[in-house]
Amino acid sequence: MQDNERLFSKINVVTYLTYTFNSFKVAKFCSNYLNYELVDIHNLDLTKSINNIILVFPIHSEDAPNIIKEVVSKINSKRMIIIATFGRINHGNTIYRLKHRFNLPLVGASYFPTKHSYLKEDKFIPRYEVLIPLLNKINSDKYIDIPNEKSTLGYNIFPKLRARLGIKIIKKDKCNNCNICGDNCFNKAINKGIINKNCIRCLRCISLCPSNNLDYKMNKVLRLYLRKQRKNKPVIYL
Numbered sequence: 436m437q438d439n440e441r442l443f444s445k446i447n448v449v450t451y452l453t454y455t456f457n458s459f460k461v462a463k464f465c466s467n468y469l470n471y472e473l474v475d476i477h478n479l480d481l482t483k484s485i486n487n488i489i490l491v492f493p494i495h496s497e498d499a500p501n502i503i504k505e506v507v508s509k510i511n512s513k514r515m516i517i518i519a520t521f522g523r524i525n526h527g528n529t530i531y532r533l534k535h536r537f538n539l540p541l542v543g544a545s546y547f548p549t550k551h552s553y554l555k556e557d558k559f560i561p562r563y564e565v566l567i568p569l570l571n572k573i574n575s576d577k578y579i580d581i582p583n584e585k586s587t588l589g590y591n592i593f594p595k596l597r598a599r600l601g602i603k604i605i606k607k608d609k610c611n612n613c614n615i616c617g618d619n620c621f622n623k624a625i626n627k628g629i630i631n632k633n634c635i636r637c638l639r640c641i642s643l644c645p646s647n648n649l650d651y652k653m654n655k656v657l658r659l660y661l662r663k664q665r666k667n668k669p670v671i672y673l
């Protein structure tokens with residue numbers, strides 16, 4: 436390849452947002468299968484010209500997290516596949532809304548069921564291989580639409596407040612102030628185990644505390660809500 440060709444050549448990439456690592460595992464599977472570079476969305480270089488992109492992220496309160504909306508508004512790729520992971524309660528209309536708001540060049544998409552971030556006892560094992568027909572579409576020039584589905588009534592009513600009221604994060608006695616929690620929180624919402632008002636209850640800090648010194652409690656309403664019947668089947672749009 437000549438130098439100027441290399442300069443203008445477009446990249447193919449799998450990018451992901453993850454808090455409790457379910458979406459990371461999906462993204463890793465996609466990157467291994469397609470042999471595409473795997474990039475945390477916080478490190479995605481938007482100045483590079485992108486050919487194909489696979490975007491993997493978790494659904495929070497039946498919607499895409501804000502950083503996903505910010506980044507997709509700036510991505511200028513030829514083709515895109517979205518894989519939105521969810522805890523098998525409700526995926527709402529997340530992908531439809533993103534596609535229509537940002538006019539995304541979708542050649543495929545999936546609502547992909549995973550273990551729920553809030554359920555320690557959830558032993559669900561995702562079947563990554565069902566994503567293969569979707570990933571095989573990445574070079575297709577047939578763009579797709581997504582059906583406009585219903586969200587749960589009230590999905591957009593103060594989702595942050597609902598999460599805050601539903602989950603209490605507890606620092607345990609043996610915290611050694613290493614601040615790994617603070618260094619890894621995307622929202623600058625915790626310092627040495629003490630959370631502040633920016634916390635979105637994603638539970639990343641709990642997954643990353645090396646000495647298991649953070650825990651959480653759910654209130655009754657959330658616990659009951661999370662008992663809802665599970666949607667275990669992936670939804671795939673080709």
Ligand SMILES: Cc1cc2nc3c(=O)[nH]c(=O)nc-3n(C[C@H](O)[C@H](O)[C@H](O)COP(=O)(O)O)c2cc1C
Nearest residue numbers: 454455456457458493496497522523524525551552
């Ligand atoms: C704040 C928050 C809100 C969530 N909202 C939903 C939801 O509306 N529906 C659902 O089925 N799962 C929901 N989940 C579960 C996650 O979507 C699911 O566990 C996802 O795979 C987490 O991905 P991650 O491990 O990559 O962060 C929520 C999780 C969190 C932390």
Ligand code: SF4
Nearest residue numbers: 610613614616628644
């Ligand atoms: S990562 Fe755990 S041990 Fe370290 S400061 Fe945070 S809560 Fe304490």
Ligand code: SF4
Nearest residue numbers: 620634635637638640
């Ligand atoms: S402090 Fe809140 S926002 Fe930050 S990682 Fe922990 S749960 Fe997530």
